[in-house]
Amino acid sequence: MFEIDAKGSYYRDLNNKVRDAISKGEKEITLKNINGQYYIGDGLREKVSIIIEGVPGNDLAAFMDGPTIRIKSNAQDNIGNTMNSGKVIIEGNAGDVLGYGMRGGKLHVRGDVGYRVGIHMKGDKKQAPTIVVGGTAGDFFGEYMAGGLLILLGLDENDPRPIVGDYLGTGMHGGMIFIRGEVDEKLCGAEVGIMDPDADDLKVLKAALTDYCNDLGLNLDEIMKKSFKKLIPVSLRPYGNLYAY
Amino acid sequence: MNHNYQKDISGCGLTGLISKKKNRLSGSHIVKSLCLMNDRGNGLGAGYAAYGIYPEFKDFYAFHIMYDEPSVRWTVEEYLKSNYHLEKIEEIPTFPVKAISISPLLVRYFMKPLKDKLVGDIQEADFVVNTVMKVNSEIEGAYIFSSGKNMGAFKGVGNPCDIAEFFRIEDYEGYIWTAHTRFPTNTPGWWGGAHPFTLLDWSIVHNGEISSYGINKRYLEMYGYKLTLLTDTEVAAYLLDLLIRRHGLDIPTACLALAAPFWKNIDNKDEDEREALTALRQAYGSALLNGPFSILFGHSKGLVGINDRIKLRPLVAAIKDDITYMASEESAIRAICPTPEKVWAPRAGEAVIVNLED
Numbered sequence: 187m188f189e190i191d192a193k194g195s196y197y198r199d200l201n202n203k204v205r206d207a208i209s210k211g212e213k214e215i216t217l218k219n220i221n222g223q224y225y226i227g228d229g230l231r232e233k234v235s236i237i238i239e240g241v242p243g244n245d246l247a248a249f250m251d252g253p254t255i256r257i258k259s260n261a262q263d264n265i266g267n268t269m270n271s272g273k274v275i276i277e278g279n280a281g282d283v284l285g286y287g288m289r290g291g292k293l294h295v296r297g298d299v300g301y302r303v304g305i306h307m308k309g310d311k312k313q314a315p316t317i318v319v320g321g322t323a324g325d326f327f328g329e330y331m332a333g334g335l336l337i338l339l340g341l342d343e344n345d346p347r348p349i350v351g352d353y354l355g356t357g358m359h360g361g362m363i364f365i366r367g368e369v370d371e372k373l374c375g376a377e378v379g380i381m382d383p384d385a386d387d388l389k390v391l392k393a394a395l396t397d398y399c400n401d402l403g404l405n406l407d408e409i410m411k412k413s414f415k416k417l418i419p420v421s422l423r424p425y426g427n428l429y430a431y
Numbered sequence: 432m433n434h435n436y437q438k439d440i441s442g443c444g445l446t447g448l449i450s451k452k453k454n455r456l457s458g459s460h461i462v463k464s465l466c467l468m469n470d471r472g473n474g475l476g477a478g479y480a481a482y483g484i485y486p487e488f489k490d491f492y493a494f495h496i497m498y499d500e501p502s503v504r505w506t507v508e509e510y511l512k513s514n515y516h517l518e519k520i521e522e523i524p525t526f527p528v529k530a531i532s533i534s535p536l537l538v539r540y541f542m543k544p545l546k547d548k549l550v551g552d553i554q555e556a557d558f559v560v561n562t563v564m565k566v567n568s569e570i571e572g573a574y575i576f577s578s579g580k581n582m583g584a585f586k587g588v589g590n591p592c593d594i595a596e597f598f599r600i601e602d603y604e605g606y607i608w609t610a611h612t613r614f615p616t617n618t619p620g621w622w623g624g625a626h627p628f629t630l631l632d633w634s635i636v637h638n639g640e641i642s643s644y645g646i647n648k649r650y651l652e653m654y655g656y657k658l659t660l661l662t663d664t665e666v667a668a669y670l671l672d673l674l675i676r677r678h679g680l681d682i683p684t685a686c687l688a689l690a691a692p693f694w695k696n697i698d699n700k701d702e703d704e705r706e707a708l709t710a711l712r713q714a715y716g717s718a719l720l721n722g723p724f725s726i727l728f729g730h731s732k733g734l735v736g737i738n739d740r741i742k743l744r745p746l747v748a749a750i751k752d753d754i755t756y757m758a759s760e761e762s763a764i765r766a767i768c769p770t771p772e773k774v775w776a777p778r779a780g781e782a783v784i785v786n787l788e789d
Binding site for chain 1 (some may be wrong): 468469470695699732741742745747760761762764765766774778779
């Protein structure tokens with residue numbers, strides 16, 4: 187275990203220290219007194235574990251390809267941009283635009299997320315990204331989604347806000363979204379179909395949630411007590427005629 | 432003029448706080464909060480607005496005037512003297528800062544309109560607004576930065592810490608503070624273009640881009656406002672003055688006019704609300720702010736935070752004791768309030784309205 191006290195550090199100095207530690211062979215790094223430092227974990231390719239105490243700044247884990255980052259508080263915007271592999275666990279809430287263009291790896295958020303989460307996420311047969319959110323999400327959840335898996339749980343039954351915002355899956359043309367509870371079809375784009383998950387879907391869902399529950403100390407059976415809806419694109423080219431006629 | 436034409440990618444950061452119990456806090460807090468977000472700006476503009484800083488002159492309009500051209504000071508002062516009782520004139524105290532090599536002359540005035548100038552049914556506030564518009568649009572090289580009572584704006588071209596040091600922000604004590612670091616995108620980075628933008632007691636800091644600027648500008652011009660500061664945010668300050676002070680809308684209604692719900696959402700409301708929102712959108716279509724924004728606006732009775740209808744810019748709020756904080760980033764709040772009781776991200780178009788206790 188290697189510790190870095192980040193109190194008052196400028197992001198560039200902090201991230202250099204992290205890279206130095208990794209190049210010296212450290213496998214577990216704890217960043218203490220973090221507040222607002224940008225770009226933590228960006229572009230790192232080693233299989234290391236980074237624990238963050240405090241609220242990290244924007245653009246965490248961009249282009250990340252391997253590490254596991256655990257954030258023990260809230261996090262800010264733009265996490266996991268074009269991330270390729272590895273994992274980010276957020277024990278609190280996270281901000282807007284999570285997993286933009288994400289192509290692999292996992293984001294596990296215990297609390298709420300903001301707007302445009304999972305925008306442009308993509309995946310193929312070899313690898314696909316997963317984002318699991320324990321709380322609620324804002325508008326444009328899964329916008330332009332092209333692949334991968336988005337799961338939204340709404341675990342806080344006392345939260346009066348709707349589990350998800352408007353423009354859900356707008357422009358979606360690949361991938362799969364699971365939402366715990368019911369989904370108002372008025373929130374979805376024309377290209378999105380809402381259906382009950384079948385047995386194969388439930389296997390995928392349970393596999394993803396087992397890992398999520400392990401990371402965050404939650405009970406899978408409790409979560410599965412409530413039914414889910416599956417959202418997938420039902421039209422490959424819903425706007426194909428938009429400019430043609 | 433000190434125009435430094437730039438075009439660059441977007442950024443900007445804002446932060447604000449309000450003590451509901453009117454405890455006056457040193458400017459050092461808001462400076463610390465803003466400086467954490469230094470990298471959201473690019474050094475082409477930073478500024479602070481504070482309420483409660485001039486208790487000894489609280490009944491006078493505090494004019495902060497910037498003179499690009501020092502000689503026009505006498506022209507402006509001649510004009511002011513013939514219309515106002517000037518209680519006090521002084522240069523705004525500044526401190527030499529290495530990074531700020533050029534600065535305009537900055538003078539403040541505590542004043543009241545002369546009674547015999549308020550002829551007919553003109554309100555005192557209208558008289559002051561007319562003065563601001565006249566000086567800013569007709570006297571080349573003079574710009575009134577702020578014109579409210581017991582409040583003031585301090586701004587210029589520089590990084591947040593440099594501007595704070597230049598104006599000795601930590602020497603002021605206020606119960607509402609807003610602050611901004613700028614990353615000008617398509618308008619000049621100059622002293623007049625730094626945020627906050629103010630008029631009377633209204634002050635605005637803004638992250639984003641008001642793409643409806645042209646429509647808003649023409650609409651405001653019909654009511655006598657003159658847009659002189661070459662930056663989109665200016666319209667927001669004047670729209671608040673028009674909607675709230677002159678048209679008498681309350682703050683929640685004014686927020687609904689500026690960030691109106693989409694028609695498809697209005698259509699889903701029950702009949703009364705649908706009619707009210709339809710009427711509001713029809714009456715104030717030209718006041719609608721389009722484009723990405725998060726805005727904090729301060730006024731004599733409180734602080735409001737709001738962002739655009741699809742949340743294209745960040746805004747986080749937090750509460751601790753009697754203080755509400757709002758900023759572009761949660762870390763900027765935690766820099767001065769490490770353990771808030773509540774932290775949340777307001778939803779799109781949902782105003783956070785905090786009023787001072789009476």
